[in-house]
Amino acid sequence: MLKQLQALDQHAGINIVDSDSLLTEVNDHLLKLTGYSRAELIGQHVRVLYDDEARSVTDLIRGNLQRGLTWQGETQLRRKDGRTLVTQATVIPLFDADGTWTGSISARTDVTETSALLAERHSAQTLNELRDDIWIVDAQTEEFSYLNGPAKKRLLMANEEYLGKSSTDFSLAHEIEAVLKACRALREKGEVTTQFESVLVDTPMYISIKFLPGPRGAGRYLIVSTDISHRLEQEQRKSAFISTVSHELRSPLTSIKGAMGLLLSGSAGELPDKASALLEIAHRNADRLILIINDILDLDKISNGQMDFEIRDVDLVELLHEADRANAMLQQRFGVDVKITGADEPVLLKTDPNRFIQVLTNLMSNAYKFSPPNGCIILDIKDVGEHVCISVKDEGQGIPLSEQGKIFDRFADMTNSDRAAKGGTGLGLSICKAIVENLGGTIGFDTQEGVGTTFYFNLPKSEPSSNAIDEIDVKRIA
CATH class of the missing domain: 3.30.450.20 (PAS domain)
Structure with a gap:
């Protein structure tokens, strides 16, 4: 047997195990392949040679051998240094003169490099397809x-x-x-x-x-x-359709709203109380539809990089008071007070006043909707070095941790949003984020469940660069 092992030593790694799967002999080539010494292997269970993920194969091999069957296949061995060794193995059962199974002899050829090359070739073929x-x-x-x-x-x-x-x-x-x-x-x-x-x-x-x-x-x-040529083409078609439909809807809705406003003001004479109440509902819903259409049109402009900005010198304190006055109807509807802080002195900045009020109005509208009756909203403005920070703090339920990651997503549907009762499209915060970032600023929030939420946005004191919109578009996609 030793002479046979010596003859094979130059070509394959050889090991012999007994009926208990204990190693009884290994040749020099196997020692060279695995990095073990003979003393470290003899007497050990053959599983010591196998990779952790491949040790179950020893049970399969043992079952074949006990039935007198030779096993052939690829096995993954574990070298002493932890590296994996891929071998093509032939395992032959051994029997004594009485036909009793006494163990096996295995001949193993190192195919690690060949296996890696085949895997690389397979991967390359797949990638090429x-x-x-x-x-x-x-x-x-x-x-x-x-x-x-x-x-x-x-x-x-x-x-x-x-x-x-x-x-x-x-x-x-x-x-x-x-x-x-x-x-x-x-x-x-x-x-x-x-x-x-x-x-x-x-x-x-x-x-x-x-x-x-x-x-x-x-x-x-x-x-x-x-x-993404096809995707962009489809998006452009969809965007053109939405824009056309929205524009076509806005004109008649504006006329309908104006007519209802005249009726409510008594221009056509006094209305019965029941008719006046129904007209009030219709008028509010016309307002809501116009708001939805304006949000959709803004979203379309943002998606196409066509949102217009008119940058000029403004006093942010004046704009805060203007936004507060614009939301007076919501203050009455929800029974919530507003307190403005940090506005004792003018805060001059170069920005787009209309877009600034649009962002602030959106944030205030959300604060009204989620504040408890008789609650308080705090509008604050701070000079923080290179930026000016504007915040809107409410005393609402706060934003659940599980939903904070999607708060600026389009059509984000929060568990406590209740749009049917409170209104809104799910686009407001997404539009706010796009506007603030295109103005060179950042937007975020702090929240605590059961206590309230503070939305804030920072605007730079320096005028936004002409490349701001392009840069923000890349960031948003990333």
């Missing part, structure tokens, strides 16, 4: 190590000529550099992933970048780009 563009770029050298078929076609690359090349070596260097700039920003911020929309080789793309860290600070960027 994808419609998305796939790039893999070295994070340090910014050289390309992989492009799938669609990516090579888009970047005008043939076969594997991209290997080892950086962006400057491509004819479309400018297009590639824009994506790599996002990769660098990702690492500088210490983040792992980012997503944004951009144009790549005249095609609108949704680009997703993931940093895959490697040893000693190295790593790779996995870049997946999806053609």
Whole structure:
């Protein structure tokens, strides 16, 4: 047996186990493959050689052997250093002169490298079949190590000529550099992933970048780009339809509301109390419909980057009082008081006064709706260095933790929203966020369940840059 082991030693790893699955002999080649010494293996259960995830295979092999069957297949062994060793194994049962099963002998060939190559080939074939563009770029050298078929076609690359090349070596260097700039920003911020929309080789793309860290600070960027031309075309059609319908609805609704207002004012004579009450309901609902249509039109403008801003010097204190007066009807309806703080001195700023009032009115409207009767809303304004902070604090129920993450989403449906009774479209906070960010500011909230919520937004003292809208659009998508 030892002579047979020596003959096989140059070609395969050999081990012999007894009927209790204990190792009784191993050859030098197996020791070399696994990194163990002979003393560390002899007398141990054969499972010591198997990877944790593959140890169940020993039970399958033992069952075959006990029935006198040879077992062949791929096994994953665990080297002494913890690395995985993939082997192609043949396990033959051993019997004594009386035909009693006494154990087995296994011959194993190392196929780790072959298995890895096959896996890589399979992965490459799969990636080539994808419609998305796939790039893999070295994070340090910014050289390309992989492009799938669609990516090579888009970047005008043939076969594997991209290997080892950086962006400057491509004819479309400018297009590639824009994506790599996002990769660098990702690492500088210490983040792992980012997503944004951009144009790549005249095609609108949704680009997703993931940093895959490697040893000693190295790593790779996995870049997946999806053609969104069809999606954008569909969105434009939908947006055009919504805009047309909304405009067509707004004109007759405005006329209907105006006519009802004249009737309520007594222009056509006194109305019976019952008729007046019904007309009041119709008038309020006409207001609500116009508000919904205006929100939809604003949302359409935001989506298309067409929201207009008229930046000029304003006194925010005056605008706070103007917004308070504009919400006087809500104050009467909900029986809630308003207190303005921090407004003793003028606060001058360059911003869009109409959009500022729109944001403040939305926040105040929500505060009214969620405040208890006889509650109090506090409007506050503070000068905080480079920014001015405006906040609206209510004494409502607060926002549940489970719903705080979607508070600025479009059509966000909160469990306590009760739109039927309180009104609203679910678009107000989303529109507020878009307006504030396009003005170069930030918006957020602090909340405590059972105590209340404070919504706040910060506006910069410096005038918003001309690129603010484009930058915000990218951030919103990311």
